[in-house]
Amino acid sequence: MITPSTLNELVDTVWPVAELLGLSCDHIHFELVDGEDIQALASYQGLPIRYAHWSFGKSFGRLKTAYDYRLSHIYELVINSRPYFAFIDRSSTSAQAMLIVAHVMAHVDFFGHSRLFAPTNRLILHQTARHARYLAAMRQEYGTERVESLIDAGLVLADFLGPVNASQAVGTDPADVIGFVARYSPVLQDWEREVLLMLRAEAQYFWPQQISKISNEGYATFWHTRILRHLALTGDRLWDVAALNAKLLEVHPPTLNPYVLGSLLYQAIYREQGLAGVFQARDFWDDVGLIRGALTPEIAQTAQLGVYREKDAGNAAVAADVEKIRQQLIQDVEHGGVPYIHVMEDITKSTGELSLWHNDDGRELDFYQLPFALAQIAQRLWGAAVQIRTIRQGAPHVARHNGTQWTDEAV
Structure with a gap:
């Protein structure tokens, strides 16, 4: 178990070596937390302040169970904000923490230089705190069930938000499905539209991380290996570092290990x-x-x-x-x-039904989940039927839900 003073010593040891090798980082605030705390942070996708929702509790239960049965271990979490925040499991040994600090510094260097993260809201912690306060107030005014059902339905569309760095107004890009619904839904009240825009804003923050899991983790692994090779490690520390590194690089097919693949690609x-x-x-x-x-x-x-x-x-x-x-x-x-789904605006405005188009790229939609997803949108967000044109088993299909009935027809 490490103490704050030990952690500061490790940062002072690793930081100049990382900078000498070519990494550049803004200020990082390191914080030691217990294992259960870091699982709670992970269940909120790494953000310590977010709105209340049952899905975060479900995620925490899954993570805690995996940790209790030694199936997984989260050693660190980094928040891409200003300043950066890095949470480290205090149960780590000093040698493990040395590797973790090097890994964190590489993540921060990646966040600071990658074009993917250029549009990121650096005040995300302030924004999510404001969202949490707003949703708590809406629960008081309209009741928990109405707010929860809105969030449930909104999360169905949260990843369909169009280009993250686009300058278009909300809902004007065909790929911005959640923005279109927030803007043009015939049944939502103003506060409900605001909640959808909050979900959209948080999804925009997470999107660059979603498309760079291999490149980001691989980059951090590539660099923590290089940094540690330049540090004078005693026998005990070398053993602890090697053991943790080996655990990070374990491969269990068919599960893909982004640390392994990403670091090998950067090495090449x-x-x-x-x-x-x-x-x-x-x-x-x-x-x-x-x-x-x-x-x-x-x-x-x-x-x-x-x-x-x-x-x-x-x-x-x-x-x-x-x-x-x-x-x-x-x-x-x-x-x-995430599937490519666009709004068919002309059809939507002429029929009143929310008409969507799935740009098939060889990955079929999940027809087990699709009826439930369309039902959520039809019942809670649009107040009318929702249809989506797609390809199923090589043939064009139109799936539709009017709020009470589901149909799926080949066309």
Whole structure:
């Protein structure tokens, strides 16, 4: 277990080495927390102040169970704000904390330089605190059930928010589905529109993280390894560092380990282009760009990448060349794994039904969840039928929910 004074000593040791090697970081406020506290932070997606919602409690229960049964361990959380905040599990050893501090510094360097995070609201903590106060007031005025049902339905659309760095007004881009509903819904009251815009604003903050999981974690892993190699570690500390690093780099197919894949991709870039190439990849590439630009057969083999049959109980990998693996990976991480859905504005305004179009990219919509999602939108947000045009099993389909009945027809 580490103390604040020990943590300060570790920061003073790691920081100058990281800067000498090329990282640049603004001020980071480090905070030691208990394991249960860091799980609570993670359940709120890393933000200590957010509105109350049952989904955060569900997430906390899942994380705590995994921690109690030693299935997972969260060592740190970094908030991309100004200043940056880094929460570290106080049960870590000093050697583990040294690795974690180096890892955190690399995350902060990534946040500060990547084009993906340029539009990020640096005052996110102030914003989420304001959202929490507003929603608490709405619960008092309109009742918990009405607010909860609104949040439930709003979260269905939260990731469909259009270009994060666009200058268009809310709801004017066809991909900004949640903005369109907030702006044009015929049934929402003003306070309900405001809540949807709050959900949209928070989703905008998280979106860059959603499309850079491999590139961000890989970059941090690449750098904590380089930094620690330049530190004089005693035998005991070296053992603790190696043990934690090995745990981070464990591979359990078919689950993808972003630390492993990302760090291998950055290592390949470093061998070919040096640190200039690494920094260029940090500045411009999301997960898709990193995979497309750096994946090789050797990396695919080392990271134990394969193509897996969904219904194969043994999770046996299908023999595939690197190009097929690259294409599958890109499809999996493209657009953060979120389907491309647009509003068909002309049809919507002429029929009164909210008409959506799914731009099929080979990933079918989940037809188990789709009826429930459309029902939430129709009943709580639009007050009329919702339909979506998509491809199912290779054929055009129109799925529709009018608030009471679900239909799915080939067209």
